[in-house]
Amino acid sequence: MPERTPSQTVGPYLHLGLAPADYKFREVFSATLADPSMPGTHIRIEGRILDGEGNVAPDAMVEIWQADHQGRYAHPADGRPLASNSFRGFGRCTTDKGSFAFATIKPGAVPGPNGTTQAPHINVGIFSRGLLKRLFTRIYFAGDPANASDPILALVPASRRDTLIAKPDPAKPGLYRFDIRLQGVGETVFFDA
Amino acid sequence: MDDTYSRAGNGADPAYLSPDYLSTRGRAPKQPLIVIPQTLSEITGPVYGHSDVRPEEADLTTQHAGEPQGERIIVKGRVLDERGRPVPNTLVEIWQCNAAGRYIHVVDQHPAPLDPNFTGAGRTVTDANGTYQFTTIKPGAYPWRNHANAWRPAHIHFSLFGPSFLTRLVTQMYFPGDPLFQYDPIFHSVPDAKARERMVCRFDLETTKPEWALGYAWDIVLRGRNATPGDPDHA
Numbered sequence: 448m449p450e451r452t453p454s455q456t457v458g459p460y461l462h463l464g465l466a467p468a469d470y471k472f473r474e475v476f477s478a479t480l481a482d483p484s485m486p487g488t489h490i491r492i493e494g495r496i497l498d499g500e501g502n503v504a505p506d507a508m509v510e511i512w513q514a515d516h517q518g519r520y521a522h523p524a525d526g527r528p529l530a531s532n533s534f535r536g537f538g539r540c541t542t543d544k545g546s547f548a549f550a551t552i553k554p555g556a557v558p559g560p561n562g563t564t565q566a567p568h569i570n571v572g573i574f575s576r577g578l579l580k581r582l583f584t585r586i587y588f589a590g591d592p593a594n595a596s597d598p599i600l601a602l603v604p605a606s607r608r609d610t611l612i613a614k615p616d617p618a619k620p621g622l623y624r625f626d627i628r629l630q631g632v633g634e635t636v637f638f639d640a
Numbered sequence: 641m642d643d644t645y646s647r648a649g650n651g652a653d654p655a656y657l658s659p660d661y662l663s664t665r666g667r668a669p670k671q672p673l674i675v676i677p678q679t680l681s682e683i684t685g686p687v688y689g690h691s692d693v694r695p696e697e698a699d700l701t702t703q704h705a706g707e708p709q710g711e712r713i714i715v716k717g718r719v720l721d722e723r724g725r726p727v728p729n730t731l732v733e734i735w736q737c738n739a740a741g742r743y744i745h746v747v748d749q750h751p752a753p754l755d756p757n758f759t760g761a762g763r764t765v766t767d768a769n770g771t772y773q774f775t776t777i778k779p780g781a782y783p784w785r786n787h788a789n790a791w792r793p794a795h796i797h798f799s800l801f802g803p804s805f806l807t808r809l810v811t812q813m814y815f816p817g818d819p820l821f822q823y824d825p826i827f828h829s830v831p832d833a834k835a836r837e838r839m840v841c842r843f844d845l846e847t848t849k850p851e852w853a854l855g856y857a858w859d860i861v862l863r864g865r866n867a868t869p870g871d872p873d874h875a
Contacts, residue, residue: 449720451649452838453830455812456661457797460745464735464797466759470744472703472761475692475731497657499666512685512805522684524804537686560677570681570805577663579654581808581830585681599676601710609672629667639650639673640682640806 454580457567459506461574466541478540479511480551486530487516487552491622492586492613495546495574499630507575509547509627511538511586518567532611553588559598566593566600574628582637586625589614603636610635644683645806649722652838654829661825662786673831685805688731688765689764698764700736700776708758710739712853715813715841718770719800722864726770727807733763734774739774741780741794752784762838775853793820793827802862813836813858819833 457465468474479487492511496504513536514520519527521536540547551569559565566587573582587594589612592598600608610633613623627635646859656668676682718781719727727806737743737760740752744759747837758777766772779794795812802808808825830836846854 448722449650449724449859449865450835450838451722452809452811452861453652453654453828453835454809455654455797455839456663457799457810459736459747460737460743461797463743463745463759464733465799466761469746470759470761472696472759473697474719475688475763476763499670502666504667510808512681514681522687522804524684525680526812530857535686550808558680560679565664565679565681571807572808574810577665577667579656579658579661579664579826580658581810582669599679602674602676602702621738630670634669634671636671637669637673639675640678 456576456579457508459576461506461508462541462543466539467474476537476539478538478547478549480534480536480538480549481510482533485534485552489550489621490553491548491550492569492625493546493548493622494625494627496542496575497626497628499632501547504575504629505543505545507542507573509540509542510548510572510574511551511569512536513551513569514554514557516552516555518557521579540569557591563598564593564596564598566591566597568599569599582629584627584635584637585611586613587611588623607636641770642866642868643866644678645804645863646722649863652830652832652835654788658829660823661829682721682806683804685803685807686801687803688801693763693765697772698762700758700760700762700774701850702759703759706757708738708755711776712775714773714775714847714853714855715851715858716771716773716794716844716847716855717841717858717860719766719772719802719860719862720770721802721862725767725864726766727802727862728766728768728770730766730803732766732772734761734796736760736776736779736796737782738793739777739780741782752780752782760765779800786825791820791823792826793818800860800862806863809860809862811860812839815856816840837845
């Protein structure tokens, strides 16, 4: 049987291949996941990537993967009918302006293992210079009562769960903030699945 | 709940902290990863069809008015899973520096010439057999500031999706016999020598096109599904 090809860093020049609009090469992904006609609660999620010294990483990339407002994924392994074929559930954003920012809809609850239900969440991949392989985490939503019974949050020590919760910005309706701390005080929880 | 995707081959990957590659010191997490089950959120992922990609995007030598400088090459291979099955219809994105070792990227200040006829970005989608093919020019080596007199071996960056969020892979393809391998902490971040060899392509006379371009072959192996009862491969 063939063996797996190892991961390597995206390096500092990732934009050229993965977000190449500045280099006059067509982009196939964007940070806007939902057009205005998409059913569901429209939200924005903004955040920064911070290194071990608290410096903002301006050379990172974030990818998100999520279910639609009914908690269904646009993928054959889900297979339940979707409310809109225009919702693919995937977005990509670089941090060269200091933050990443996605425009999407709040996902619904998703089936979990052994008959459980997972609270609404967004799956997150982080790539950058200095990361030899993708980091994988999740965004949950502050104030969602389903968080209390989420089977994945239950695996996270209570003292660190807060790193996975996006907070609404009181000044900007619909905006959630979610900073990712790669290392050190308040280090974000990263997963191995 | 049983794992849908194998965890066994994860050892091929480098650790997050690889101190000789200095940038990992401030960016590698210090807390251990939290192991979670593979739920519907992980076994699904973005799946893209041929409609997203144009055939000409797989040729990096024809994106400008003239031809780029350098050694024209064809890079061809298959995307497979760990059980040897092809991964069809999956997006492959690549990026690289030019023949002189210079990226068009604004951050690259290496005083080697830019090539007005070379951007260094391409993409394609694998066919039903998992096959991909790019035409490009051989990238040069270039200096970086990781340590004194540090040079990266020539490489092409590859990004792949596969059928789920868990099969996502970003890696680098290297060229055979590069004398810079032994000095490169990124190449050596992969601890296992055999696993490092899986990042190196091979010269391939069959892919070589007479009087046109040298051919290199490189298969990419993504994380595979575990065998399940009822599956013909199940022991």
